[in-house]
Amino acid sequence: MFPLAFVGEGKRVILKYFAGGHGIFRKLVDMGLNPGSEIFVVRNQMAGPLIISVKGGQIALGRGIAMKIYVEVKE
């Protein structure tokens, strides 16, 4: 398992868990990012925010928060 921030463009991963407090993660869950969901990394320029696609919608995520989202490569 590794942070979402390290996943390259065009890769598909599964969200495993959130590291750290509640707060902001509730909003992510409301936006369709719950553990178990499949994430497609649309943009990751290794600096600045990422763009991911989840449940058919696109979300921009700051690098800080992407470091706290742990994912696993989809088999």
Added chain:
Amino acid sequence: MKEVVIALIGNPNTGKTTIFNALTGLRQHIGNWPGVTVEKKEGELEHKGIKFRVVDLPGVYGLTAYSIDEKIARNFIVQEKPKVVVDIIDASNLERNLYLALQLLEIGANVVIALNKIDISEEKGYNVNPEKLEELLGVPVVPTIASKGEGIDKLKERIAKSLDKKPPIVEYPNFEPYIKKLIKVLEKDEKLTRQYNLRWLAIKLLEEDSDVRAIIEKSKMRDDVLKTLIDVFNDLHKKYDDIELALADERYKIISEIAKKAVTKKEERITFTEMLDEVFTHKYLGIPVFFSLMWMAFKFTFDVSAPFSDIIDAFFGWLGGVVGSGIGNDALASLLRDGILAGLGSVLVFLPPIAFLFLVFSWLEDSGYMARAAFVMDRVMHRFGLHGKSVVPMIMGFGCNVPAIMATRTLEDEKDRILTILINPLMSCSARLPVYALFAGAFFMGREGTVITSMYILGILLALILAWLFRGFIFKGQPSHFVMELPPYNKPNWRTIFGVTWTRTEKFLKKAGTIIFATMIIVWLLSVTGPSGYLGSNALESGELLAKSWVATIGRALEPIFKPFGWDWKAGVALFFGFLAKEVVVGTMGILYGVGEESLPYALASSSAFTPVAAFAFMAFVLIYVPCVATIGVIKQEAGTKWALFALLYELLLAYLVALVIVLMGGALL
């Protein structure tokens, strides 16, 4: 006739505003939710003899009460109990949108679903079957394409028919025994039973929702409820690490089952959005594209609005002349001509550029580009302690700081928002350009472009530096996390765009307009009167007379402060006037030097009042010192009196400091 209250809710970017407009037409009322700066929109709708009051709730993803928006939406549904809650669902993003729908059903809301954007979902290769969805969810589902007005009549009909429907109950298999156990205890409190949906209370207790916990604290069954809750938690914690996430998982499982049955997927297609994003969010192209789009936006705004402004200006000049010459009494004529009409004129001259700026920005927002702009600029903004979303208000500030500060409402975090508001006046608004042009023309012939550009760059640099300082000392910590949906690009929906433009322009007129107007009259009064009494309207034409007025008194009082820069009392007067609207500085200089605006540069250059260094310092001072009254007014409205005073104070100090540095450095170098 009794009014039936219904509410409109939905995720952001689902076309909620368009549906709201389509339902209510022009019968809308816009205000704020009590105690917060979140906009509250209400409208009227009549259908087959029933009168509805439609309340537009903020766009939210869930009802966890994590943000102010969610709190407002949730409290309204729980406490006001609208007869119907219309949930607008983006068909092209069904699963995520249904999450909110499930939460609405938990509260026990009488939900009617508007399945919007079915055209876009088809373009994306999805086919959502509304009848199937209706059957699976147990609530009315009306397919709509709000941007084309399709399905709106049907929606009205279904709303009217659903008024006394009983909403279905969504069961969460893994949690049912625990929910039932809690309900059994809760129902012993009749007051709770009457006021709330007990199922919802039970679910929220499981999620450890603090608001619901507070409700229970006041219940007579408090002790029993909490005891049961502890038992339940003991059980549940054996199975789940995080019950809240487990419940979310349960909801998404149900949703995914529903989606499987109601959605047929055709082949995946590369959409228009994906193609555009290849360029707009590109690592290297993103930022240049952003700056060129902004440049085009301003070019359009100023080019298109200039003739309108000229016409308004000319009209008020002419009207003032006619009115002035028609009235015998000099004081009265001057009040009308130089006070009221000139004041009105100076407000209305602002109107065309602002309206066009709003128009362009509303279009960029509606199209979906603004979210990309925030994404592209977040990297840069973050470095200075700002949020990606801060970039839009900052850019708008180049047009006018008043709407720019209003646009900070898109920032959810209070600290981020106030920080963005505080630095906004440093973005050099269009009213400051005439001042730069005058002084650059008078003292830096042949290098005007460079000198004027340097002012803009100075403003941006100071804004970024101050943002960094304020973040370090006042708003400690990091900017809030950047989380933002990137909606698909939209074809322009002109009804919505014009609607938004109009409401913003109207607000500008009401807020800024009245302040500018009132100040203009006060300044007029101070100019035509002096310690010796009424000076006559000629005071506005002749420098000699004006020298005896109250404004001159003020100018002289200010003179010692400006001594280090070598500016005389006239500069002080001009700056004083500039407080109301910065381009007034030019007009005032004209009056003080007794020449028209065309020959003013020569008059300035040949008088010994300014050296080039002093002139450069003066330009910088105009850039930084007090924001105009309208801006202060809007800061007060958006951030409170305390921050408005703070902005005023820090800008005065900063202006003084920067001018001093320029003069000292200039003196040392030349």
